[in-house]
Amino acid sequence: xxxxxxxxxxxxxxxxxRPNRPPISGQAGLQALFRAEQVDQYRKRVDESPLNRAxxxxxxxxxVPFSIDRIVPLADASEPWPSGMVIWMDPTxxxxxxxxxxxxxxxxxxxxxxxxxxxxxxxxRVHVSQRLHxxxxxxxxxxxxxxxxxxxxxxxxxxxxxxxxxxxxMVPLFIWKDTWVPLALFKSTVKPKLTETDLVWWDxxxxxxxxxxxxxxxxxxxxxxxxxxxxxxxxxxxxxxPKQNKAYQAIxxxxxxxxxxxx
Numbered sequence: 001x002x003x004x005x006x007x008x009x010x011x012x013x014x015x016x017x018r019p020n021r022p023p024i025s026g027q028a029g030l031q032a033l034f035r036a037e038q039v040d041q042y043r044k045r046v047d048e049s050p051l052n053r054a055x056x057x058x059x060x061x062x063x064v065p066f067s068i069d070r071i072v073p074l075a076d077a078s079e080p081w082p083s084g085m086v087i088w089m090d091p092t093x094x095x096x097x098x099x100x101x102x103x104x105x106x107x108x109x110x111x112x113x114x115x116x117x118x119x120x121x122x123x124x125r126v127h128v129s130q131r132l133h134x135x136x137x138x139x140x141x142x143x144x145x146x147x148x149x150x151x152x153x154x155x156x157x158x159x160x161x162x163x164x165x166x167x168x169x170m171v172p173l174f175i176w177k178d179t180w181v182p183l184a185l186f187k188s189t190v191k192p193k194l195t196e197t198d199l200v201w202w203d204x205x206x207x208x209x210x211x212x213x214x215x216x217x218x219x220x221x222x223x224x225x226x227x228x229x230x231x232x233x234x235x236x237x238x239x240x241x242p243k244q245n246k247a248y249q250a251i252x253x254x255x256x257x258x259x260x261x262x263x
Contacts, residue, residue: 023072023086029063032087036101042166052164055192059092064110072121080260081125081238082132095194099166100127119239126235127167133259134171140258141174141230144251150175152204154183161185163197168229179205180214184228199228221247 024032037043043061046052072086084106091109098108098120106124108117130137141147149172154162163184175181181202186192201210201217222245227233237248238255 023088025063025088026065029087029089032085032105033061033063033101033107036103036105039102040166040169042101042164042169045169046164049160049164051161051186051189051192055163055186055194056094059095060090061093062090064088064090072117081122082128084121084125084128086121094166097194098124100124100131101166102131102170104128104131123235123239126238127231129258130167130231131170136258137231138171140251140254141234144254145230145233145247146177147174147230148178149173150181150204152181154181154202155207158183158185158202158209161189163192163194165228165232167235168231171229171231174230175204176201176214176217179203180210180217182228184226197226197228199225219246221245 046056082104084100084104086106086108088110089107091111093107093109096109096112098106098112100106106121106128108120108124112120138149151172152175153159163186165184173181173183181204183200183202184197185200187196187198198211201214202208203210203214221227221233222242224233224236227236233247234251237245237251242248
């Protein structure tokens with residue numbers, strides 16, 4: 001991604017975050033977010049998009065100004081997911097939605113429920129792996145799920161309604177079976193909200209928008225409302241570990257082949 005990145009850690013015998021990777025806040029958090037912005041320009045892109053800017057009005061995208069001594073659990077996983085650097089954020093930041101920033105930052109509301117923290121961290125750690133090893137993930141999606149990068153263009157009215165997802169800024173849109181491009185569009189163009197989007201599919205062949213899943217989607221991936229990209233699909237599936245999901249069972253054996261060191 002053109003920036004310095006850290007390597008994976010051995011998490012096999014660790015439950016809380018290791019002492020040398022504690023959550024950061026205050027000034028240290030601000031500096032980390034400043035460096036991230038220089039790489040992905042996430043906040044700049046939000047400001048340049050009328051709907052995305054409106055969906056974040058009144059939010060304070062800042063770390064909490066004090067240290068919180070709260071245990072950050074790392075859910076057990078068979079794959080060596082990187083722990084990432086946790087930043088406790090203002091509860092209003094990005095509508096309270098956890099997300100990642102480069103190179104390995106995990107942003108989570110300081111008020112995020114402790115009971116849900118382990119699974120959510122596992123989800124975000126998958127995104128950190130995607131940031132560190134994008135080429136490996138791209139190959140995995142194409143070989144296993146028939147998902148590959150899409151270089152086409154969306155109509156302007158659809159493009160302007162896309163919710164900007166910081167986890168996906170550094171990767172292209174993806175097309176499934178050379179036909180369908182999943183997207184997350186704001187439900188409202190008057191009062192958009194980050195938590196109110198529709199999962200739709202752009203048919204690249206007929207250049208039409210599908211409001212219902214394309215043939216085979218639900219049977220293979222299941223009903224994942226935020227699955228607008230294979231990066232999100234796999235993060236949700238890893239955290240849920242569903243036994244009967246066809247997409248997850250197809251890709252799960254391949255996850256162990258992902259790189260476990262810095263690139």
